[in-house]
Amino acid sequence: MRFNKIFLLLAALLPLMVSCVEAEAPDVSVDPNKMSFNYEGGSFSATITTNGDWIAESTASDIVITPSSGSQDGVVRIEVPASRIKETEAAVINFTTSKTVRDTLKTKKAKMVITREAMPFVELSANEGYVSPDGGGVRVSLSANHDWSYTATNPINGLTVKPAEGTFNAEVTISLPENTTGAARSSEVVFSLKQYPDVKAKYTIRQNAK
Structure with a gap:
């Protein structure tokens, strides 16, 4: 009888336990998630909302992100230099957060797209x-x-x-x-x-x- 009560109690708690595990899953978002510049470039700030450690990586090597990594929520400064190519360029910055859930490292990404006009020529x-x-x-x-x-x-x-x-x-x-x-x-x-x-x-x- 006592075993049955314990079993029923565990069964009742199981959804809550699963919910807690799901709540611990990594999450990240960035605002704004897109920006456009003329060929001269520019700079701006973006807000990162996350529940874990994060790192930022750009597909354009000349874009500078400060800081490029952190923990929890934060603000980054993004500098976009003048274009040196003759085509409009779309660069992607991936903000990746990671967290260990049930002994497994899980990750999630938020994407920002930066469009830069071609150098006039x-x-x-x-x-x-x-x-x-x-x-x-x-x-x-x-x-x-x-x-x-x-x-x-x-x-x-x-x-x-x-x-x-x-x-x-x-x-x-x-x-x-x-x-x-x-x-x-x-x-x-x-x-x-x-x-x-x-x-x-x-x-x-x-x-x-x-």
């Missing part, structure tokens, strides 16, 4: 070329990831650039009329991004005298 397939003294044009391939336009330094009368502006990549023709000045001449054509005017590429067009 404009590039030319060549940086100089010659036009016949009788006049003519040179063709150059332009690659860019933003809208662009051109200006000319020491422009030669009659110089044309087609197209004069564009979006992303283009085949550009730079032309000069006949050189009747009796002297060699040149002009520098500067292609720059409208949104980032300091990002530019230069092409020098030259023409000998007749």
